[in-house]
Amino acid sequence: MSEAIARVALRLEKVARIYEQGGATLRVFEDLDLEVREGEMVALVGHSGAGKSSLLHIAGLLERPTGGSVEIGGRDCTALDDAGRTAVRRADIGFVYQFHNLLPEFTAQENVALPHMIAGYSKASSMQEAERLLSKFGLGARLTHRPPELSGGEQQRVAIARALANHPKVVLADEPTGNLDPGTSRAVFAELLDVTRTEGAAALIATHNLDLAGQMDRLVLIHDGAIREGAEIAKHYHSL
Numbered sequence: 001m002s003e004a005i006a007r008v009a010l011r012l013e014k015v016a017r018i019y020e021q022g023g024a025t026l027r028v029f030e031d032l033d034l035e036v037r038e039g040e041m042v043a044l045v046g047h048s049g050a051g052k053s054s055l056l057h058i059a060g061l062l063e064r065p066t067g068g069s070v071e072i073g074g075r076d077c078t079a080l081d082d083a084g085r086t087a088v089r090r091a092d093i094g095f096v097y098q099f100h101n102l103l104p105e106f107t108a109q110e111n112v113a114l115p116h117m118i119a120g121y122s123k124a125s126s127m128q129e130a131e132r133l134l135s136k137f138g139l140g141a142r143l144t145h146r147p148p149e150l151s152g153g154e155q156q157r158v159a160i161a162r163a164l165a166n167h168p169k170v171v172l173a174d175e176p177t178g179n180l181d182p183g184t185s186r187a188v189f190a191e192l193l194d195v196t197r198t199e200g201a202a203a204l205i206a207t208h209n210l211d212l213a214g215q216m217d218r219l220v221l222i223h224d225g226a227i228r229e230g231a232e233i234a235k236h237y238h239s240l
């Protein structure tokens, strides 16, 4: 991937997250800048409480920053109202949580098809797209299983396929394999990177696992409210 031609899929500029609670002010981060380019896989690391989830929620338009701007696919989303933010979220962002949040009464295929249908596609084409994606995760023979009939690793693969269903520009994931055993976690993480890459999305993935983070194109550390990269990270490795 050439830095010169890859466009920015996600741009956070001078974003702030400040919590006011019980008269106390908590400045999680301020003036934070981060760019993720098309097709780029970026690992977000930092100690517990550093602000990884807060950053992902702001990048995913789930929360508004207390300052700064968020751009998705070249579009400044800062001034959008709630309906506009929801529309961008549905069209351009795929979110993977640590716990899959699948709907237990629907099959794997229906869970993946739903976001596609909500985006306006027919049921038939959404189910077809879901089958295509689930097959990429080796779940072609599990289409009609409901989440309780799937293993933990399979459930998380379905959740990742669901996040990719609308061909998002950006995939955001918060400890996406954090509840899996180490072997399954490695396998599912590798598939997440592989399929996200081949689907052409960018990814920003928060993880405490430095081995998994090392498989990505770039590693960024959030520490003391700022993003640090490259040699600077080594100084703070002890805090991870």
Ligand SMILES: Nc1ncnc2c1ncn2[C@@H]1O[C@H](COP(=O)(O)OP(=O)(O)OP(=O)(O)O)[C@@H](O)[C@H]1O
Binding pocket: 019, 021, 026, 028, 046, 047, 048, 049, 050, 051, 052, 053, 054, 055
């Ligand atoms: N709704 C809230 N109100 C007040 N403070 C909050 C709120 N949400 C998060 N915080 C605080 O903001 C800080 C950053 O939290 P965040 O969840 O983003 O950290 P994290 O890096 O994802 O941590 P972990 O790795 O433990 O999940 C923490 O100190 C947390 O207590």
